[in-house]
Amino acid sequence: MIPIHPRSKLRGILGRCGMNKVYVIGIGPGTADCLLPIAQREIEASDCLIGGKRALRLFHHLHKEEVLLEGNFEKVIPYLLKGRERKKITLLVSGDPGLCSFLGTISRFLKREEYVVIPGISAVQIAFAKIGEGWEDATIISLHGRKMDDLAERVSASSKIFLFTDQNFPPERIAVHLLERGVENRRAVVMENLTYPNERILATDLNHLRGMEGFGLCVMIIKKERE
Numbered sequence: 001m002i003p004i005h006p007r008s009k010l011r012g013i014l015g016r017c018g019m020n021k022v023y024v025i026g027i028g029p030g031t032a033d034c035l036l037p038i039a040q041r042e043i044e045a046s047d048c049l050i051g052g053k054r055a056l057r058l059f060h061h062l063h064k065e066e067v068l069l070e071g072n073f074e075k076v077i078p079y080l081l082k083g084r085e086r087k088k089i090t091l092l093v094s095g096d097p098g099l100c101s102f103l104g105t106i107s108r109f110l111k112r113e114e115y116v117v118i119p120g121i122s123a124v125q126i127a128f129a130k131i132g133e134g135w136e137d138a139t140i141i142s143l144h145g146r147k148m149d150d151l152a153e154r155v156s157a158s159s160k161i162f163l164f165t166d167q168n169f170p171p172e173r174i175a176v177h178l179l180e181r182g183v184e185n186r187r188a189v190v191m192e193n194l195t196y197p198n199e200r201i202l203a204t205d206l207n208h209l210r211g212m213e214g215f216g217l218c219v220m221i222i223k224k225e226r227e
């Protein structure tokens with residue numbers, strides 16, 4: 001008689017023959033209704049989820065093995081390389097994996113056929129949908145773990161900027177930085193906790209923004225004021 005294995009056991013057996021593919025899945029801005037059905041399906045079929053606190057919280061109810069990502073993603077690479085022999089491992093990425101995620105690092109450690117990327121709805125898409133505008137002409141800049149080096153020049157050179165902020169570079173600090181470098185006549189829209197019940201959207205200008213504080217998870221759109 002041919003033995004019938006449950007799916008998870010079968011994956012383990014297949015994993016020993018070949019190697020389980022690693023999944024890199026975009027979870028969107030963070031709420032369940034912005035998660036693509038294909039992402040949900042692959043996450044449910046995973047054995048282990050690796051991600052930040054916010055991403056893991058969304059899937060606690062699935063009772064998967066969880067690995068919390070804090071800081072350097074490269075720290076979990078040895079675990080990932082070994083673990084995929086026996087488990088289907090999924091890396092949860094906020095928004096879309098193609099934008100400012102650790103996809104670049106993955107492609108340095110795994111061969112192309114060893115990982116699968118599932119797109120997600122990016123904070124860029126949500127933000128521009130909120131202001132009812134397209135973003136094909138926008139310059140996208142991330143300050144996540146970076147410096148503000150050439151920010152003023154880039155903002156000056158573009159009439160539509162999208163910014164991924166960072167806890168070290170909150171909106172008010174960005175406003176001060178730009179104003180000190182002579183960037184003026186700019187509208188700023190700060191969008192905090194997009195799609196969550198405590199979502200907040202503030203349309204202002206750089207001068208007002210410099211005096212504000214207390215922003216959390218947010219993005220910004222900076223636009224030239226009409227002359």
Ligand SMILES: C[S@@+](CC[C@H](N)C(=O)[O-])C[C@H]1O[C@@H](n2cnc3c(N)ncnc32)[C@H](O)[C@@H]1O
Pocket residue numbers: 028029030093094095096097098099100101121122123124144163164165166191192193194195196217218219
């Ligand atoms: C490392 S980037 C990842 C971007 C992501 N791959 C994407 O496509 O949206 C993380 C930044 O995205 C922004 N972000 C992610 N989710 C957000 C949300 N729900 N509301 C506001 N900003 C968000 C914040 O600026 C955060 O610092």
